[in-house]
Amino acid sequence: MTNTELAEKAAALGYRTSAEDDDNRTLADIVQSREQRFWEAFPLLLANAGERGKLNHAAASACLPEEDRKYLKLLIIVSLALYDSLGVKFGWRERLFGSFPARLIANFKGKLEQGAELELGDLLVLPERLRETFLAGFKGKALLRSAALAEEQDGLEAALAEIFTPRQRELLMKKIRREPFTKTEKEYFSRVIKKKARALANDELHRLARRALA
Template sequence: MGKENLLKRLAALGFPLLEAEKEAEVNLTLADLVKSHEMKLWEGFPVALANSSEKGLFDYYKTEGYLRAPSDKLNLGLLVLFSLALYKTLGLKFSWADRLYALFKKKDLRQHYERCLSALRNNRDFAVQGDVMSVQRVKVTFNNYFRQTQAHLDDLLSAKEAMGLEYSLSQVFSPKQKELFLKKLRNEKLTKTEKEYFSRVVKKRVFALANPELHRLSQKLLQHL
């Protein structure tokens, strides 16, 4: 039951992607992830860390505060450093990554980070506290998460662009004219009446909009508004 509860909470941190929870719940969930000692869950730690940190919900010291055993506190640090090494290996730059790395000043922890980098760059499985972490599975898990995130972002941008286009068309064309403009753009068949109206009215506006000099003057005018 405890594991099922943990998995449900991890769903909010990238397993799969859902909305993040409250800050306290996020840090507690990450602490429980560390305490689970389950390698397959640990392999997904970079996903949970990136997702929660990007949303400003991860606090290293608060997460550490939920851990009592010194070994768990150490594991948290090792997993964070492993995650940072993964991001660097994949060429990802997060605004919070350097600040997080700066928390680890001990030489042995910095050496652990360098070993992580070497293992990740050479696709060599890595030992963490006596267990073996599959570098390949870590990369696959994170790349799947990153692709989903990027696809979601692309969808949002597409929707935003579509809304902007819809608004702009509404400023220039009447509803009927806009409908014909889009139908023509999509190569949809027009009725005889629609063709005549398009040629008589809409086409003239399209030519005006496509005029480069008009576009240049409009841009110049906008600079003074």
């Protein structure tokens, strides 16, 4: 039995090390508070505890009476759904919560993205408040910036794919990176790709496209 397994078994019996006590006790207190504002902050607190290396589901659960443990699990599932919705990935997630039901997480993710209120027991939790609280307070903001950049990059690639073939996109990026063309590539770029790029750079075309999509 590893030390981690032993610690988890001990936590299930009520023992908590001082290093983990504050974070996991706080999560348990949040569950027991039954206050909307605290439940809406749960994804933020869970993420920060995970990033600090202090998160222990068994220890937090051991702080709660049986009837409250289901709400701890439910709030964790909502938190995982929020992370998925925001495109944020954590190295500790699979290790700690890999056994949590993927279908239920996906279901909550869909509700969050639709802006639907989440009914958690007697409380209604607002998706926008979950997102706002998390984005405002999460200490690992670099992860969020990376996720936002990745989403932006995905959007750009999707837009380029609507206009250029894979080979044309390859040559376009080669031009942007100022890499040398072969004679054939240079001729093809001038004859085909440059004309498309020039059209895309036209301000009047941008205005017409925005009006058409309005």
